[in-house]
Amino acid sequence: MTQQPVRLSREDFEARLRRIGEERYHDKHPFHHRLHSGQCTPDQVRAWVINRYMYQSRIPMKDAALLSRCEDPTLRRIWRSRIEDHDGSAERPGGIERWLKLAAAVGLDRDYVASAGGVLPATRFAVESYVRFVRERSLLEAIASSLTELFAPKIHTKRIAGLLEHYDFANEDSISYFRNRLDEAPKDVAFGLTYVLDHANTAEKQEAAAAALTFKTDVLWAMLDALYSAYVEPGHIPPGAWRPGKGLRA
Amino acid sequence: MTQQPVRLSREDFEARLRRIGEERYHDKHPFHHRLHSGQCTPDQVRAWVINRYMYQSRIPMKDAALLSRCEDPTLRRIWRSRIEDHDGSAERPGGIERWLKLAAAVGLDRDYVASAGGVLPATRFAVESYVRFVRERSLLEAIASSLTELFAPKIHTKRIAGLLEHYDFANEDSISYFRNRLDEAPKDVAFGLTYVLDHANTAEKQEAAAAALTFKTDVLWAMLDALYSAYVEPGHIPPGAWRPGKGLRA
Numbered sequence: 001m002t003q004q005p006v007r008l009s010r011e012d013f014e015a016r017l018r019r020i021g022e023e024r025y026h027d028k029h030p031f032h033h034r035l036h037s038g039q040c041t042p043d044q045v046r047a048w049v050i051n052r053y054m055y056q057s058r059i060p061m062k063d064a065a066l067l068s069r070c071e072d073p074t075l076r077r078i079w080r081s082r083i084e085d086h087d088g089s090a091e092r093p094g095g096i097e098r099w100l101k102l103a104a105a106v107g108l109d110r111d112y113v114a115s116a117g118g119v120l121p122a123t124r125f126a127v128e129s130y131v132r133f134v135r136e137r138s139l140l141e142a143i144a145s146s147l148t149e150l151f152a153p154k155i156h157t158k159r160i161a162g163l164l165e166h167y168d169f170a171n172e173d174s175i176s177y178f179r180n181r182l183d184e185a186p187k188d189v190a191f192g193l194t195y196v197l198d199h200a201n202t203a204e205k206q207e208a209a210a211a212a213l214t215f216k217t218d219v220l221w222a223m224l225d226a227l228y229s230a231y232v233e234p235g236h237i238p239p240g241a242w243r244p245g246k247g248l249r250a
Numbered sequence: 251m252t253q254q255p256v257r258l259s260r261e262d263f264e265a266r267l268r269r270i271g272e273e274r275y276h277d278k279h280p281f282h283h284r285l286h287s288g289q290c291t292p293d294q295v296r297a298w299v300i301n302r303y304m305y306q307s308r309i310p311m312k313d314a315a316l317l318s319r320c321e322d323p324t325l326r327r328i329w330r331s332r333i334e335d336h337d338g339s340a341e342r343p344g345g346i347e348r349w350l351k352l353a354a355a356v357g358l359d360r361d362y363v364a365s366a367g368g369v370l371p372a373t374r375f376a377v378e379s380y381v382r383f384v385r386e387r388s389l390l391e392a393i394a395s396s397l398t399e400l401f402a403p404k405i406h407t408k409r410i411a412g413l414l415e416h417y418d419f420a421n422e423d424s425i426s427y428f429r430n431r432l433d434e435a436p437k438d439v440a441f442g443l444t445y446v447l448d449h450a451n452t453a454e455k456q457e458a459a460a461a462a463l464t465f466k467t468d469v470l471w472a473m474l475d476a477l478y479s480a481y482v483e484p485g486h487i488p489p490g491a492w493r494p495g496k497g498l499r500a
Binding site for chain 1: 273274280370371372374375376378379382464467468469471472475476478479480482483484486488489490
C-alpha cells in the first residue's frame, strides 16, 4: 500500500477510494458467490448468519466510539443516526432486530444467535480490530473506514435477488435487513464520503484515509475466509465454534 | 465454557487447565500434522514462517504490556526475562533473531519477513487480540493466557524431530529457535503456573483463568486456520497477503 506522497485532486482521490472497493471489497469473495448463487447449504447459510451477527452487533459500539470522540455537535447528531438505525428505538426495530428475524427464518434460535456463542474466533478478532481501529485512530481514518458503504448497495441488491431466487427462507420479511440498508447506506455514505474528501486535504491524510478503507476491506474479507475455512472447505470447524445441529429454533 | 462456579482444589484446577490444552492446543491442528510429517510444500513452510513471525514479534510487546501493569518488582524482574529471551541483548541474539535465521533458511528475505508485509490479516487480528487481552485484563488472566507454554515442549520436540527428518532446510542452526524454547519455556511456565494456582483462589478467578487460557488457544488455532485456508485448502490467498515467489532471498 506504500505510494508516493503526492496529493491527489478531489476527483482522483475519490477514484482511488473507489478502486480499493473494486479490488478488495468482499463482493468478490468466493463465499458470497456461493451464497448469492444458491450454492450454500442451509447450515452454511446459518454459519454466515451467526458470524455476521457478531459484526452487526458491534457496529453501534463502533459508531458510539466514534461519537465519543467527536467535538462537533452537528457531526455527532449526523453520526448518531447510524446507532439508531442499528439499535432501533422503542417505536422502531433496528437492523440488529431485523438480523435476528433473518436468523429465525433460517431456523436458528434467536437467543442463541444473540448470545454470539459459537462465533468463529477469527470473526471476533476481525470485528474487535475494527472497533479498536475506530476507537484509536484519527476521526478522518475512523470515518474513512466506514466508506465500504460506497460498495454496499451493489452487494445488497445482488443478495436480495439471489436469496429470494434460491432459498426457501427468503421473503420480504426475512430479508428486510438488506432492504433497509439499501435506504440507509446511501445517506450515510454520502456524508462520510464528503467528510473524507473535504478533510483529507494533504497527501499524508489521503494516504491514511485510503489505508483505513483498505484495512476495513481486510476485516470483511477475513471474516468470510474464516467462514469458508470452517464450513465450506476444508471444513475445519475450530474448537468451540458453532456446529451444525446446534442453536436451532425450537 | 460456562461451568458451575464451584472452587476446585489446587490439583483439580491444574488438571482442568491441562485438559484445556489436551482439547484445544494447536498441536492438534491439521496444519501442524502436515508440517511435522513433511507434507508441507516449501511455499507452505514459508507462509507459516512469515505469519508466525508476526506472532513472535509481538510477544515482547505483550510481555511489556504485562510488565507495565505489575506493581511487584520481583514479578517484574521475573517476567522481564521473557522480553530478553525474545528480543535478545547486545551480547546474545534473541528468539526473534533466531526466527529470522529460520526465515533465511527456508529461502525468505529476512528484511521482508521482519517487515511483516504479506502477513494474513486474520493473523494480525488474532495477534492484536492477544496483545490487547494482556493489556486490558486482570494480571491473573494475563498470566493465565501464557500457560499454553505448558503444552509447548511437546510440540517443539515433535517439530524439531519432524523438521530435521523431512526438510532439507532444517539443521541445528536453522531450528535453534525451537531448541532454545525447550530451555526457556519450562522455566517460564513453572513460574506462571504457580502464580495462577496461587492467585486463582476463588471459583470466579478459576473461571477467569481457565477462560484466559482457552482464549489463548483460540488465538493460536485461528492463525493456523487462516494459514490453511490461504495456502493449503481451499488456497484462497486474501488480497495483499504473501504470494509464492515474493519476498525470496536474493
